[in-house]
Amino acid sequence: MSENRRRDPRREWIARNRLHPEHASVLAALGEIGGGAAASEWLGPNGVIRRNPRAIGFIGPNGVKRIDRSGAQQGGQAAGGTRQAAQDSRRQVTIEAPAFLVAVVPDLSGGRLSGHDKDLLGLARRLADADPERPGAVLAVVFGEHKEDSFGEAGIDRLLHLADDAYAGFAPEARLAALAAVERELAPRHWLLPDSPLGGADLGRRLALRLGERPATGVWQLEPDVGSPLGWRCTARGAAESLDIQRPLPRVALALAECAEPVDETRHAAVPLSLAEAIPSALSRIEDLGQVAVDPAGVALAEAEFIVSGGNGVKDWDGFHYAARVLGATEGASRVAVDDGFMARHRQVGATGTWVTARVYLAVGISGAIQHLQGIQSCDKVVAINLDPGCDMIKRADLAVIGDSAAILAALVAKVEQQRGGQRDAA
Amino acid sequence: MRPEQQGVEVAVLVSVGRHPITGRARRADQDARGLELALGLGHQLPGSRVSLLHAGVLDEASEASLRGYLGMGLETLTLLEQTEGADAIPALAEHLAAAPPQLVITGARAERGEGSGLLPYALAERLGWPLVSGLAAVETVENGVATLLQALPRGQRRRLKVRLPAILTVDAAAPAPRQSAFGPARRAELEVTPVAAEPDRELAQWRLAPARKRPKRLKIVKAASARDRFKAAAAKAEGGSGQVLEGVSAEQGAEAIYKLLKEEGVLPR
């Protein structure tokens, strides 16, 4: 949305003139633009003016409610004002002549910087800004098309965008050739990649071996260390997450999510950069034939990160399956649902079934037998839909909705579909 | 079975695993999945030969866990015997180069030692073979080209073609390994070849310690004013655990759930 608000003097005049026949509708329209504030006065059905004293006024810049009787300022403008203020709080940083480069290759999964990418950029900033006298610059190498427009906010000083089709999909050989070219031309002091499966984990290891470096993998902590060649010491996870390895930071490091706080106080230039030399095209022995559609229901329960689980209280199983499909969730079931033949045995969650580790577990019509609750112990967020407010699942749940599961699921499905449809239209 | 499909030579690299809770030696999960994939491939393409390869120390614990792989239905395992702390990469590369198989399958990373997952990449770099990571299935092998399915997050799959010989790594998305049977494991043979090995000096200098629990990241609220901070704190308390919505309409309930799903980022884009 554009930041320049267009003024409509006629509408403002009507808004001030309480006797104007369009006064109420104009106020409502202004209110909508301003972010949902309701009209404070309108003409009632019997011709009497109705007033809502709570709707009068607006929130001032310091969060205090202000009432301006002059009508010069309507509440709506405040929202735009605070957004402006939030953006202004970031300090603009421009590094003209960097002492060195910290190269970051974000995953950019789905065309946007992921949380992992942002954490990694935060880490890159720590490396770059360690010495205020001789600041380094963070260089991001971005492959393929992207939808990201806040590279600067994420802490990127230089942006190398390689949009060639050759880098689309799974193209490790082409990407590696490009990174090798970057190494030749720009020689960054550090290479940072996210240690994420199929993204940086793969590319980073290839890059390290191409550069003849022994990379640090699974890095999650970084400390200055004068004795190390690059001046840093890192702590990395090893041996299937069971070991912490402390070693000098090598040139190539693959870091875990939450390795550092993402940048949130500064805005960087994200100056586009291009390579002088053409990147030699690599002979590809791996050909990407594209993605294959897979049913989320086929995902193993133990690995699923979002499970919709049905129990005794589910009466409309078709609706349940449909909801799981729309939500893109893996289906689970309570023992009873399995015994009654509504779900396959390998879908059973609980001490006697599968122990699940989902991030979100949506329990539909499951009262929460003790065996079942044991099976979902390590789930982050449990959402329960149930008719019985006294059942054990409700006590366990982070969010519980009491009501008819079929209706709530249907409403949820409608909501998701509507949202998705809207996004598609916008795109 | 199409006639042009012929058997392939598959070497599976296996390591001594470590149980995540008790730390006992076991067959490593990912390597076992790799072997399962290879055995399935052997079943799919008659005439295929699956061989097992391990480089490392031979002692009681490692033998027991290596026999765990043999119990999945193989008769021999080639063991390149090295001293403790030696670098396995040169030995394996040499062995593979001497009698190159068409496919090398291995787990993405080891459960002991550095466990950096570098080994397959190092072998690929040394042998000059292509490498595909995160494998879920091998669909066909025809005329020196394998068609593979690579696992993407959320159970999605990507189809790839790769020219053989190649190195494939598997992680948790590959088929679960079959049970290891005691009888075949006990009968199978370990073919031990001692190899000269360089100690991994770099690793020896690093400080290794049992993994510390990583601190959970707190939601840090950056707010310009006291009011915003207060609002953020109050909202947190209100949205905390154990919120029960009773007597709300289905739409309101769905709205609340939708908000949570959105916050957690589990809804597909």
Add this chain to the structure above:
Amino acid sequence: MLNTILPILIFAALALAAVGAGRRVRLWRQGRPSPVPLLKGLAALPRRYLVDLHHVVARDKVMSNTHVATAGGFVAAAVLMILVHGLGLANPVLGALLLAASACMFVGSLFVARRRRDPPARLSRGPWMRLPKSLMAFSLGVFLITLPTVGILPPDAGSWILALVLAAVVVWGLAEMVVGMTWGGPMKHAFAGALHLAFHRRPERFSSKAGGEGRSTGLKALDLENEATPLGVETPSDFTWNQLLGFDACVQCGRCEAVCPAFAAGQPLNPKKLIQDMVVGLAGGSDAGYAGSPYPGKPVGEHHGNPHGPIVARQGTALVDAETLWSCTTCRACVEECPMMIEHVDAIVDMRRHLTLEHGNTPGKGAEVLDNLIATDNPGGFDPGSRLHWAADLNLPRMADLGQVDVLLWLGDGAFDMRNQRTLRALVKVLRAAEVDFAVLGDEERDSGDVARRLGDEATFQSLARRNIATLSRYRFQRIVTCDPHSFHVLGNEYSELGGHYAVQHHSTFIAELYDAGRLAFSPWKGGSVTYHDPCYLGRYNGEYEAPRRVLEALGIQVAEMERSGFRSRCCGGGGGAPIIDIPGERRIPDMRMNDVKETGAELVAVGCPQCTAMLEGVVDASAEVRDIAELVADALVARPAAAAPRRSADKTTAEEVI
């Protein structure tokens, strides 16, 4: 004329029977060797038959009397016939005895015929339907040919046609009763059964004159040191010869079928059919000739085998399908009911051993559970260091700190289960109230190996057992008390073969003892009606039916017994790894058991086993609450009246030191 034909017929029949016996013995000897004391076994035969076997048969009074008349009459008639007609000792006294014997047998055969008129589903049909007629032919024929001997009829009475007819009847009788005994047919059970009793694989399960009821329920260990020992049973010839003999003794009475919980639940198991399949495998051929109830959902005639062919095929079908073997809950109801003393559970576990140890094919979550047992010493894969987390506030005394106590409290894997932790808490409360000097092993305890063994993983069982035995050998204690009957059985009955000999008690037994010693006092029961479910591993495996009832009585509870209780108790479905394997059926075993509970009208069912608790509590919309005996006792505890205080003040001080 008959006088000349009869001896020829009789001796020809005996000769044929002897040839058949030789062939039958050769079939059995295909099995692996198993040393038995031949003469001692034969000497013990009459007692085993008349006491132990009859004890089982006599549970059905009519059938018992029928069998006494028929079998007794036949044995007497056969011996006398050889003397009178075979050897020509035409003594009128012998003749009269022979008449009496055959008449007795005839009366018995009438009852057999009556039962066969509308036989219950558990009985096999086919050749068995002609048995009453054959019995009548034999008894009537012998009766008639003996009439002249006694002088009631003149020797030359009747025409030669009549003589021929009579001879034909006698031939029929002899063919079925004597030749059929060894060549196959219904009477095979007499020959094989007698030898089976004499050479039984578990001689210790029979009673002895010295007293003692005789019980042998522990599985036999595999010799894993010797690599030549087959790991379980792959082909019928991998059974020991006396096991094969036992299968051959089956009378197809179907009592096992009638009590089998898996069969009742519609799972593909029928113990009778399984034994008959083993007989098919022993002789070679197909199961098409089987005339009883099939495995539920599996038509007869599709399976076939031979003595050296696989019982379970790796692919396709062979003699038995794997899910048949995995349906068993090892509840031993079939073994308890079998009048021929056949050991079904041993056979099933033997075959499971092969599937697990050689095929590596434990279905369901079996493989995962076994991997967990190997890696973490408990089936759930929990951190072995968290075994006592539930008791963090109880400050339980540890064996490692004390070294010597009266009672070692064995917690079992229920320590990881939130439901069972309530039972354990209750039990600890009871022990403290009675001031018992006890301690727990804590993190040193491992799974007893019960599940691993029933799933056929003998290697893991022995590994767990040996390590547990090594741990226990470091400490001194009078006895082990546990609230898990599975641990109780394994520690008490199966560790001894590996060198661990312990006095083990179920908590109900121990509580009953404490109560009788006046160390516990209870407030009167105020709840509703209560029934008691006998856990298989406590009752049938260890013969403890009384102590739990004694405890309930002490609590002031009148137990409303279920129809199937005591030694006939129906399994909860939780044994033998059955819930882990989870073979689908038409019903669930625990649902059936809770229906049994419902029929008594009880509001509460008392149990004494964590498995039973979990299974029965898993029943949806159950009519009764499930509580462990320990919980009931803990709830009813009141301070002991001063007068009843024990005179063991010394004990009290040690207990206080401990706590």
